[in-house]
Amino acid sequence: MNVAVVGLGAMGANALWRLAERGVSVVGFEQFTLAHPLGSSHGATRLFREACLEHPDLTPIAQLAKTLYRELEEHSGEELLRITGGVMMGAPDSDVIAGTRAAASAHGLALTDLSHAELAERYPQLAGLAETDVAVLDPGAGVAFPEPTIRAAVDRARSLGAAVVENTRVLAVEPGDDGVIVRTATGEWLADRVILAQGAWLAAELPWIELQPIRTPMTWFGPRATAADGASHAPSDVAAPDATEFALERLPVFVRQLSESEVLWGHGTVGAVAGPEKGALIKAGVGDIWQERVRIDPEQLDRGVTPADWRQVSALLAKAVPGIESLPARVDPCMVTISPDDQFVVGRSPRHPRVIVGGGDSGHAFKHAPALGEILARFALDEPQLVDTAFIDPARFA
Ligand SMILES: Cc1cc2nc3c(=O)[nH]c(=O)nc-3n(C[C@H](O)[C@H](O)[C@H](O)COP(=O)(O)OP(=O)(O)OC[C@H]3O[C@@H](n4cnc5c(N)ncnc54)[C@H](O)[C@@H]3O)c2cc1C
Structure with missing residues (x-):
C-alpha cells in the first residue's frame, strides 16, 4: 500500500507522520514551505481543550491527540502542547x-x-x-503550538522514510480503478490511496460539500x-x-x-x-x-x-x-473553513473509495490535529477507528 497526502498543514502533516510510523510508503505534497503563514495553521498558538463545547464526541479525539502530542514531543524534543488550565x-x-x-x-x-x-x-x-x-x-485546557507541531510531524515522518515534496502544488488528483494519479507541474505519482488535507483550498475540490473558507x-x-x-x-x-x-x-x-x-x-x-x-x-x-x-x-x-x-x-x-x-x-x-454543521469533514469520500478527505476544520481542529492524522491514516489503510467518527463522516453531505 502506498499513500499520497495532499497538503501538509495540521491534518496532512500528522497523517503523513502516522502513516510513516506504520512503515507505509507515503509521499506528502505541500504547495508552500512547511509551517507557512498562508493557510490556517500559523500564529504560534491554538487553544486546547478536552471538555470540547463543539460536540460531545470530540473529547475522545482531544484525548487521543494529547497522547500523540506527547509522543511527538518525545521524538522532537520540543514542547508542542502546554496544559495551563x-x-x-x-x-x-x-x-x-x-x-x-x-x-x-x-x-x-x-x-x-x-x-x-x-x-x-x-x-x-x-x-x-x-x-x-x-x-x-x-x-485540561491549554495551548498547542502549531508551527513546531507541523514541523515535528513532518520531520518524524521523514526520518521514517516518508517523501516530502515542498513548494509544489498538486494540480490534479485522478482516482481510477488501479490507483490514484497525483499530478504536479513537475511529475506524476501513482498511489493506492490519497488523503486530501488541503485546508481552505479543499472547498474548491469538493463542490458537493458547502465548505466555506472565511478570513479570520x-x-x-x-x-x-x-x-x-x-x-x-x-x-x-x-x-x-x-x-x-x-x-x-x-x-x-x-x-x-x-x-x-x-x-x-x-x-x-x-x-x-x-x-x-x-x-x-x-x-x-x-x-x-x-x-x-x-x-x-x-x-x-x-x-x-x-x-x-x-x-x-x-x-x-x-x-x-x-x-x-x-x-x-x-x-x-488567517483562514478557517466552515462546514455546513460546523463539524470536521474527515473520512472516506463517498465519491471514491481511494480518496480520503481531511478538512472542514470549522475553526476548532488544531488541538485535535495529531488524532485527526491518526484517523486519516486508519481510513487510508482500512484499519478500524479508535474513536467514533460518524459525526465527521464526509458521507453526511453526500
Ligand atoms: C484565528 C484562528 C484561531 C483558531 N483557534 C483555534 C483554537 O483555539 N483551537 C483549535 O483547535 N483550532 C483553532 N483554529 C483552527 C485551526 O487552526 C484549524 O482548524 C487548522 O489549522 C486547520 O488545519 P488544516 O490542516 O485543515 O489546514 P492547513 O493547516 O491550512 O493545511 C492545509 C495545507 O494544504 C496545503 N495545500 C492546499 N492545496 C494544496 C495543493 N493543491 N497542493 C499542495 N498543497 C496544498 C496548504 O498550503 C496548507 O499548508 C483557529 C484558526 C484560526 C484562523
Whole structure:
C-alpha cells in the first residue's frame, strides 16, 4: 500500500507522520514551505481543550491527540502542547458554561467552580464578571503550538522514510480503478490511496460539500503600559499593570461568553516576560458566532489589515480584560473553513473509495490535529477507528 497526502498543514502533516510510523510508503505534497503563514495553521498558538463545547464526541479525539502530542514531543524534543488550565466564564446556561459542563460530565472530566472572590484572587485580570455569571476552571485546557507541531510531524515522518515534496502544488488528483494519479507541474505519482488535507483550498475540490473558507484575523494586544511607542497610556486613575500578570502562567487560556452572541477567547503571553520592553502580548479573538461569515477564495485572501479586523475583539477585551490596550500590537490574517454543521469533514469520500478527505476544520481542529492524522491514516489503510467518527463522516453531505 502506498499513500499520497495532499497538503501538509495540521491534518496532512500528522497523517503523513502516522502513516510513516506504520512503515507505509507515503509521499506528502505541500504547495508552500512547511509551517507557512498562508493557510490556517500559523500564529504560534491554538487553544486546547478536552471538555470540547463543539460536540460531545470530540473529547475522545482531544484525548487521543494529547497522547500523540506527547509522543511527538518525545521524538522532537520540543514542547508542542502546554496544559495551563482554562477559565470558562459566562451565564450558567450560556453555550460556553453549559457546553463545557455537558462535555465534562459526559466524559467524567473534573471541573472546578470558582466563586467571584476566587476568580478575583487567582486571576485578577479576568475579574469583574456580571453578578449572574459564573466561572469554571477546566484543568485540561491549554495551548498547542502549531508551527513546531507541523514541523515535528513532518520531520518524524521523514526520518521514517516518508517523501516530502515542498513548494509544489498538486494540480490534479485522478482516482481510477488501479490507483490514484497525483499530478504536479513537475511529475506524476501513482498511489493506492490519497488523503486530501488541503485546508481552505479543499472547498474548491469538493463542490458537493458547502465548505466555506472565511478570513479570520488573529490579534495580539499589549498591557496598557506597554504600547509599541513605549509610553504609558494608562489613564491616571488606573494603575499601569505589571506585564508579568499577563504571562501565560498567570493568565491561562480563557473563554468568556459576554452575551448570547459575544464570545471572547484568549491567553497570556507565551514565554518568559521580562518586562514591557520585551513586548508582552496577549492573544485574543472572538468566537465565530460573532463573526460575519463571508466566503473567500483562499487564493485571494486579503492580507491587508483594517480596524474592522480588531474592532470586535477590542470592544470585548475592554469589558472582559481591563488593562489591555485598545489597539492591537499585531494583526495577522488567517483562514478557517466552515462546514455546513460546523463539524470536521474527515473520512472516506463517498465519491471514491481511494480518496480520503481531511478538512472542514470549522475553526476548532488544531488541538485535535495529531488524532485527526491518526484517523486519516486508519481510513487510508482500512484499519478500524479508535474513536467514533460518524459525526465527521464526509458521507453526511453526500
Ligand atoms: C484565528 C484562528 C484561531 C483558531 N483557534 C483555534 C483554537 O483555539 N483551537 C483549535 O483547535 N483550532 C483553532 N483554529 C483552527 C485551526 O487552526 C484549524 O482548524 C487548522 O489549522 C486547520 O488545519 P488544516 O490542516 O485543515 O489546514 P492547513 O493547516 O491550512 O493545511 C492545509 C495545507 O494544504 C496545503 N495545500 C492546499 N492545496 C494544496 C495543493 N493543491 N497542493 C499542495 N498543497 C496544498 C496548504 O498550503 C496548507 O499548508 C483557529 C484558526 C484560526 C484562523
